[in-house]
Amino acid sequence: MTNVFDDPRITAVGLLYEVHAGLSARFAAQLEEHDLSTVEFEVITRLARSPGNQLRMTDLAAQTSLSTSGVTRVVDRMERDGLLTRRACPNDRRSSYAVVTAAGMQRLDETLPGHLRIIEQWFTGQLDPEALAALLDGLRRVRNAVHPGATAGSTDQEVADDCDRPDR
Amino acid sequence: MTNVFDDPRITAVGLLYEVHAGLSARFAAQLEEHDLSTVEFEVITRLARSPGNQLRMTDLAAQTSLSTSGVTRVVDRMERDGLLTRRACPNDRRSSYAVVTAAGMQRLDETLPGHLRIIEQWFTGQLDPEALAALLDGLRRVRNAVHPGATAGSTDQEVADDCDRPDR
């Protein structure tokens, strides 16, 4: 019975994947209560954390797990549902912005607290502070190695400089 | 700029997700060299680690991320490609087994070493033993909490008892 699949490396990956799957399922369940899919939540979050609550379609694609055509379609749906709007970029008529509407911001506001609660309940709250720190530290080091260009957070170096009227 | 999205909980999840995405991408790239998709690899692995290199369709679905209809179709494709065969269950004519063929086992043998190398290179090898242990311990605890019925490993309690002629 001493087969390859008991290899600790396999086990390690299995663990990571099970945690991911488990959390994803919890998230999906909670998001569904607010009529949001996982990608819609990701999209609206990325937009909301960006200056002016907007991003060009391409940048949005770069920050999410989607291709540009995927973004086109998610934004289509979300625009239809009133969560987002497209706005033309005044300086470059090829580009357009996806902007979160008031309704979209409200939906996000309704959704976030529960989302944070779930993270707390099933992830961060499961470990005492040192253990959590150790976990995150390990993850961070692996992330930095495997980095597919991530740290996607605020990568907007000088984006939204001259192409943008961030107010409104 | 002190917005909600800098919340450490969000960051923690982001880290986990980036690690997952990064590793998944590496895996997919290596698997593609051997003409296997992620789910195909998951399927063939689950089967190969099971007694007789086979599993009933339903059990296979339970052990993977797929629905039963999803399993039907993956097995369709893999059968067409010669990696798997269906075999009728002699005791229950509703059930059928998916069995790994010799070609399937060979494909898996060709694929696994590289797969393990990738895990080592980008994941387990990134941390010294204690840090890795701490990471895995943290993951394990979160997994046990969020557990969607996982520990999918050798859950086959008394499966393949009377419904099975595990030999050829």
Added chain:
DNA sequence: GCCCAACGACTGCTTGAGCAAATATAACCG
């Protein structure tokens, strides 16, 4: 100013996955 390469968004097509219905079989109960 003109041309051409690069770029941004969108669309047609294909693929893979899930849900729900259909089919076949099994098990149970009287």
Added chain:
DNA sequence: CGGTTATATTTGCTCAAGCAGTCGTTGGGC
């Protein structure tokens, strides 16, 4: 034994996502 209920798999339909091609726009070289 006959009927009802549960279980295993497959199939029809729908939908979301990617790739590759299209169209309009931009910017640089000359």
